[in-house]
Amino acid sequence: MDEDEYFRAAEEELGEGEASPYYVTEIPRPDASQMTQTDHMISEVCDFLQTYAVLILSVLGSCAAVFLFYRNKLKIPLEELEQASANIAHDNLDFHITYEDEDEMGHLCHEFERMRQQLSENNARLWRNIEEEKALRAAIAHDIRSPLSVLKGYQEMLIEYLPDETIDTKQAVEMLEESMKQIGRMDDFVESMRKMSSLETRQLQPGEITGAEMEEDLRAEIRILEKDAERTVSLKVSGKDENFCGDKEVILEVTENLLSNALRCSRDKVDVIVYVKEDELRIRVSDDGDGFQESTEKITGLYYRQNAKDSLKHTGMGMYISRLYCEKHGGRLLLENTEDRGAAVTAVFRRIA
Known part of the structure; x- marks a missing residue:
């Protein structure tokens, strides 16, 4: 058969979709015995691919799509969520989830980050409540x-x-x-x-206080405290006829704290000066000790002790409570060293209604 003639005859058409009547083009497969082993294997492979190629390509395409989707969309957020879960299991909330894509995993990571923030806030609130309760118990014991x-x-x-x-x-x-x-x-x-649930929630009880009343109350306490400390305490009150409106108990507690600290740190004597005015009350307590060696913030901090032996003598709450109560009373606590190298603390109270 001439090859060119064969294909020309096979391609002749009488009309669309009709083959030539002169030839029937059939290409039979040679028998296996007529083919080499290599040709036979290639023929079998072609038959297999002809039958299953669509299925194989579909499976391979699906696997490739799943792999690419996991690598590009799931791997990073899943790793972050896994690490976040491990951190939370170890009580470590100091981390952030950085995956922020606008998809389902991004939404899940956002909700997980919001949960972490809430847990962190709850944890901080819990520790704050514990510290406040601890400070409250220490304040009760101290005052x-x-x-x-x-x-x-x-x-x-x-x-x-x-x-x-x-x-x-x-x-x-x-x-x-x-x-x-x-x-x-x-x-x-x-x-x-x-x-009270904490020191900060203590409500002030305003009342009229005269300079004469302050002098009487302070002298009664000084007489006992100086005897116990074996120190000399001098008291001067300015404005005995003035009336000041404030919480007397809070003022006396602050004065006792300052006086106790001064007696503990002094060598021989402590001076107490009270200035009473209508809109302000100042109580200055000074001693002849070694003065302040550290910053005001540290000295008035919670549980401050000057040295290790102090833990056997006091709780380290006096200056902290004094500062807190002065601020609640609209005033402040002033610390300074005197000219003779002693320490002086001035408690300022503002008039309250």
Whole structure:
């Protein structure tokens, strides 16, 4: 058969879709015995591909699409979510999820980041509440110590002087009256602390205070504290006839804290000066000790102690409570070193309605 003639005849058409009537073009496959082994294998492969090529290409295309989708869309966010879960399991919330694509995984990562932020805020709030409760308990222990010290001093004086009749009945009654005042102060303090969840939530109880009343209350406490500390305390009050509106208990607590610190740090003497005006009350407590060696922020911080031995003597709450109460009273706490290298602390209170 002439090849050119064969194909020309096969391609002749009488009409669209009709083959030439002169030839029937059939190309039979040679028998396997007529082919080499290589040709036979190629023929079988061609038959297989002709039958299954669509299925194979579909499977390969699907696998490639899944692989590319995972690599480009799932791998990065899944790795970030896995690392985030591990961090949360180890109580580490100091991280951020950075995947921000606008797709389903991006939305999931955004919600996971929002959950992390909420957990971090809840954790911080929990620790803050724990610290506030700890500070509140320390403040109660610290502030109740001063009235107890005064009570203890009066009881010791009564035990010492009554058997020898060194003091008369009038003096004994005065000591008992002062003791009752201290008991009343403790009752009020405990009741107010019972209603508080933190020091910052303490409500001020305004009342009229005169300079003469401040002098009387301070002298009664100074008499006991200086005896216990074996120091000399001088008190000067300016403006005895002036009326100041403020929370007397808070002012006395601050004064006791400053006085206790000064007695502990002084060598021989402590000076207390009170300035009473209608719109402001200042209490300055100075000593002849070594003065302040550190910054105001550190000294007035929570649980500050000057040295390790201080932990056996006090809780490190006095200056912190004093600063906090002064600020709640609209004033501030001023720290400075005097010319003779001692320390001076001034508590400023503003008038409240």
